[in-house]
Amino acid sequence: MKIEQLVTQIRKKQSFLCVGLDTDLEKIPTHLLDHEDPIFSFNKAIIDATQSLCVAYKPNTAFYEAYGAAGWESLSKTLRYINEHYPEMFTIADAKRGDIGNTSTRYAKAFFEEMDFDAITVAPYMGKDSVEPFLDFADRHTILLALTSNEGAFDFQTKMVENKELYKEVLKTSKSYKNAQNLMYVVGATKASYLRDVREIVPNSFLLVPGVGAQGGSLEEVCHYGLNADVGLLINSSRGIIYASQGEDFAQVAAEKARELQSQMAQELTKFGQNT
Numbered sequence: 370m371k372i373e374q375l376v377t378q379i380r381k382k383q384s385f386l387c388v389g390l391d392t393d394l395e396k397i398p399t400h401l402l403d404h405e406d407p408i409f410s411f412n413k414a415i416i417d418a419t420q421s422l423c424v425a426y427k428p429n430t431a432f433y434e435a436y437g438a439a440g441w442e443s444l445s446k447t448l449r450y451i452n453e454h455y456p457e458m459f460t461i462a463d464a465k466r467g468d469i470g471n472t473s474t475r476y477a478k479a480f481f482e483e484m485d486f487d488a489i490t491v492a493p494y495m496g497k498d499s500v501e502p503f504l505d506f507a508d509r510h511t512i513l514l515a516l517t518s519n520e521g522a523f524d525f526q527t528k529m530v531e532n533k534e535l536y537k538e539v540l541k542t543s544k545s546y547k548n549a550q551n552l553m554y555v556v557g558a559t560k561a562s563y564l565r566d567v568r569e570i571v572p573n574s575f576l577l578v579p580g581v582g583a584q585g586g587s588l589e590e591v592c593h594y595g596l597n598a599d600v601g602l603l604i605n606s607s608r609g610i611i612y613a614s615q616g617e618d619f620a621q622v623a624a625e626k627a628r629e630l631q632s633q634m635a636q637e638l639t640k641f642g643q644n645t
Contacts, residue, residue, distance in 0.1 A: 370487045371508050372575070375459050376599045378424045380643075383635035385600050386627060387425035387461065387577065389607030390415065390447065391432050396612050398619050408433070408443035411619075413450055415611050418620035422627040425459040425603055426451055427577075448484055459603075460487045461512065461577070466503075467492040473502040481509045488512050490555060490577075493539050497546055504548035510575075511552055515539055516567065518557025518580035536563075540570040553577055556595070558586020558604070564594030572597060579605045581630075588630070592637040600643055606630060 379385050390412050394402070397411045404410040416426065428447060433440035451458050466476040466489060473491075480486045481503075488510035491503055503511040516526055516536045526536040543552055556567055558580035567576070576595055580586035581604050588604065595602050606626075614622035637643075 370459055372510075372599070374457070375424065375575075378457050378459070379600050382422070382424060382631070383638055384422055384424055384631040385602050385604055385634055386423040386630050387427050387459075387603045387605040388415065388419050388423045388610055388627065389463070389579075389605050390426055390428040390611065391607045392428075392443075392611070393432055394436070396608075396615075398615050398617065400617060406439075406443055406446065408436070408440065409446045409450075411611075412443070412447045414620040415623050416447075416451060416455070418624040419610065419627040420455050420458070422624065422631040423458075425461060427461040427463050427605055427607075429463040429607075445484060448486065452485055460485075462486040462489040465490050465492050465514065467495055467499045469495070470498040470502055473499050474505075477503045477506060477509075481506045488553065490514065493543065497542075500543070501547050504546060504551045506551075509551065512577050513539065513543055513552060513554050515554040516556045516560050516563055518559045518586065522557065522560070537566065537570060540567065544571070553603075555579070558588075558591050561587060561590035561594055564591065568595065568597065573599070573601070575599075575601050575603060577603045577605060579607075581606060588633055588637065592641065596637070596641050596643065600638070604630070604634070 392408050392411055394407060401407045401410050428444055433444040448460060451460055462480045480489045490512045491500055493500055493513045528535050553575040554571060556564060556576045556578055558578050578591055581588050610623050610626045613626045
């Protein structure tokens with residue numbers, strides 16, 4: 370998907386919500402466990418209920434890998450369903466890959482060609498030759514982990530290296546990569562105050578922002594520091610939406626939670642003159 374198409378959907382829906390499909394058999398409503406494919410049944414219901422309120426879906430592949438071949442099949446079915454029924458959706462494989470060049474090429478082929486995702490999350494620690502193979506694919510996007518929302522993010526990402534914070538060096542260096550226009554970045558909402566510095570380095574890039582809501586991040590703060598001329602944000606919410614109810618009304622309640630976020634996003638877009 371071209372970035373222009375994503376921006377069009379954001380403006381049309383007045384939403385930059387990404388729903389994380391981190392589907393866990395131990396957390397989904399128990400009545401679904403009798404289904405032939407409980408994971409897909411859950412995902413399909415969530416997707417149908419929330420598709421008018423969001424612009425992206427992000428399955429975390431670990432939640433599918435944990436169930437072996439059956440889990441991968443559930444993921445494939447989920448992605449095919451999105452692409453066939455809601456082709457305007459931006460799809461992200463939250464796989465956090467990144468390895469030597471020929472291995473990264475195979476990962477890229479798996480997720481971009483075989484599974485047909487629009488984007489994949491990639492760890493930048495191994496450097497240029499581990500990232501550029503993902504960037505070779507036209508209209509596909511590589512989302513680098515820049516400044517994450519987890520507690521251990523400060524172990525390395527904000528460390529000073531030659532008087533420069535490491536995450537800033539990741540951002541600056543990545544801009545020199547071949548096809549760097551296909552880059553996006555993960556910046557956690559719990560690090561919202563850092564977004565000002567992030568935007569000084571990558572003013573035009575899209576940022577995938579986890580951590581709003583359940584992890585304590587503020588949507589208002591993220592928008593204040595992170596919005597750009599093309600909106601430039603995808604706010605991810607996973608468990609706050611998909612596990613909002615354990616009952617048979619789980620999809621309806623998920624839609625209500627998504628609508629709450631979408632409404633707040635529409636207000637922020639209006640505040641910053643981004644509502645057209």
